[in-house]
Amino acid sequence: MSEPPMLEVSNLSVAFATSRGTIQAVNGVDFHLRRGETLCLLGESGSGKSVTLRALMRLLPEPLARVAGRVVLAGEDIYGLPERRVEDLRGKTVSMVFQEPMLAFDPVYAIGRQIAEVITRHEGVTRAQADARALELLEKVQIPSAKQRLSAYPHEMSGGMRQRAMIALALACNPAILLADEPTTALDATVQMQVLLLLRRLQAETGMAVMLVTHDIGVAAEMADRVAVMYAGRIVEQGTVAQVLKDPLHPYSQGLLASTVHAGWKGRRLEAIPGSPPDLIDPPPGCAFAPRCPRRFALCEKNSPQDTGLTEGRSARCLALEAQPS
């Protein structure tokens, strides 16, 4: 493990100023991502997972979004660079696949042209070379009759095809890091599996590092090497996919697993987590999960738990674990 990580994030925080007050969307998260590795950020809506992902590419609208902390991406401190340099990195070193490709593509340009544009922007090749590469990319993501599809507009494609085209666009310049925000959530079940298998194959071929944001435990189980569980702007647990999904430590991760309907649970009452996530404008003083936690004790409502490192790469943020270190 001498190779430095492709991505290193330390104490990243994002706050949004709104008319109601300041929303602390991300509250001091730390993680890293190595070459060829897949990290899943698992969490529910409002947990800060998508905001975290956008912060990595410096896509959040500043100064509306106040970002603090360090993001080192392929050796470059993203928030210490001029915007111009960040633009060079976006699409070349790091790129993103969004949940809704219909919104991510420009509706008035053909798919092929949009892919070629990224290639000419970053690699300075001729239009013809870029077009040839765009065709290659569409074939790589297994779009049938790729040649005709080059001149198709986003609205002429099905949801699954659009998401493949989005992946082709993201991979246009062989990025070292691919960020994917719920890439299959909008797709039908059979198409979702096609796209997940495609992503897995492309990663094996290119060796890129993948960071996947999802609310779906199934997507994490199918894709992740490591999983970071987010709740109310913090990573509450981190570990290998097997550790987190089979032996979760944090009461929230445990609750999330217990409340997700698994095959063959017919007739049993679901162990739902009571209540709902906190308001991030006015979060509870101690542990943000305490009001819903079945294992809370008096201190949980007062003290904010620290990230307790248990072993290399395995950590959780819970006072119950701090009290009894392993």
Added chain:
Amino acid sequence: MSDAERWTPAEDLGGPAEPLLKVERLTKHFPVKSAGLFQRKRVARAVDGVSFTIAKGETLGVVGESGCGKSTTARLLMHLIEPDAGEVIFDGELVGETLGLRELRRRMQMVFQDSYASLNPRLTIVDSLTFAPVVHGVPAAQALALASELLEQVGLDPKVVLGRYPHELSGGQRQRVNIARALALKPRLVILDEAVSALDKSVEAQVLNLLVELKQRFDLTYMFISHDLNVVHYIADRAMVMYLGKIAELGPVEAIYAAPRHPYTRALLAARLSTDPQARTYAVALEGDPPNPIDPPSGCRFRTRCPLAAEVCAAQEPATVEVGPGHSVACHLYDPASGNREAQANV
């Protein structure tokens, strides 16, 4: 009708043997804007001759991918859109003939996926909850009492919630309000169209538990539409699998999940994500996207994606055949009369 009667569910007319809902050849073709002046009129065959029943007290799960017609079927049953053909019989009464729409909608209610869009943003929760009962003749004071009672039934505190506007509630709370509103007229059948799909998992589990409890308490019958096969397995007694406006397979949920017959059902079940990182999926269950319901494939609509398609599948629409007790499938593979060579072996 006295007020007291308004508060009780509609009478059970046909007895336990009569299905609560009987749907015969229900059809809806939506006109599509044609591409040119002289082109023939095109239609999207959203629901195309669908027949099924829902027994009293059961939960019928409806699954299928987008465009399969599951939501259109629900809207047709509620008469939110008018069917082109087919009839719906509610507890022995023909809808539109012996049973008027107003009375139908008292007996049959619906909960939608988008909890926010389902509530009028300008009405407080109490106004939303009392609206329908007042329209149906319940005096305002009683409707108010009913609203409080319903909120308690769905696990919300009336004192906190009644005066609020929809945007002041969380998604889970709003969906509870929608469920309470659906129950306000004491319906017998509740259609849940992706009613838990937009909720976070931890909240989804709460609402699923609630639905199970309410069904018991109010003696309800559910039609539960969802794209989540695990949730349908969990909650439904029978499952109906739809593909491009047709029913592919229909039967007891245990039978279908244990031994799916239709190649599409098999593919859908195989496309479920694993929850065990040590048992990942390595093969694609099905290639391609669901085709467009405008100009669907001839014969069997699934044949363009079916790994087992034969010549007969393009030529002839498959008949629905019984493959087990209460278990039917529309596939030539199970119909010896179809001439499909492999059909004999399957029977």
